[in-house]
Amino acid sequence: MPTPFPSPDGRLCGTALLRHTPPDDAPHFDWLVVLDGRVPAEEDRSVPCMRLRRRLDLAESGMDLHAESLPPHRGLYLALAAPRSLSGGRGLVEPIRRGEVLAVRPGQDGCTIDLRWRETRDGEGVLPETDMRVRLDGRPSDRISEIRIRVERVRSDAQGSDMPGSELGGSRR
Numbered sequence: 001m002p003t004p005f006p007s008p009d010g011r012l013c014g015t016a017l018l019r020h021t022p023p024d025d026a027p028h029f030d031w032l033v034v035l036d037g038r039v040p041a042e043e044d045r046s047v048p049c050m051r052l053r054r055r056l057d058l059a060e061s062g063m064d065l066h067a068e069s070l071p072p073h074r075g076l077y078l079a080l081a082a083p084r085s086l087s088g089g090r091g092l093v094e095p096i097r098r099g100e101v102l103a104v105r106p107g108q109d110g111c112t113i114d115l116r117w118r119e120t121r122d123g124e125g126v127l128p129e130t131d132m133r134v135r136l137d138g139r140p141s142d143r144i145s146e147i148r149i150r151v152e153r154v155r156s157d158a159q160g161s162d163m164p165g166s167e168l169g170g171s172r173r
Contacts, residue, residue, distance in 0.1 A: 014101030015115055016078045017057055022091035029096065031056050032073055033113065035104050040075030049073040050147055057097045057117045057130065065149040069138070097127070110136040112152070128156045 050067035
């Protein structure tokens, strides 16, 4: 049975994509996703995080992305609204996109996650609200380093959606 993930306080959300530019390595994307249904406190280091070389929010149906599991991140990164320098000279993180986790379906070797990326502006225009279903082969943890992400379905605001909790004619957050 899917578990809904509301965003009750309007600040924190269930998923966020950040661009991380380290001083001594190539830029990459950090994908944070709440899998247990609770909204973490800003200082709570419990948010699963994965490093990606490509933007998940722009992936198309049928794409496979490879991710590296990172240690859990603080809840404050889910609500990051402006670029932030990291302590210890670890570089800069910039918020790219945020959204909600609509459902998580655990599986034997991973899980399936239904996401809703919020409408946002980027350097090239407006990205519409987008619903996405992804399958993780593996779960983010300190013990698993590589995770395969399979994008199973993508629907933008203009296309409509048939995913749980994604009635586009209903109320918006």
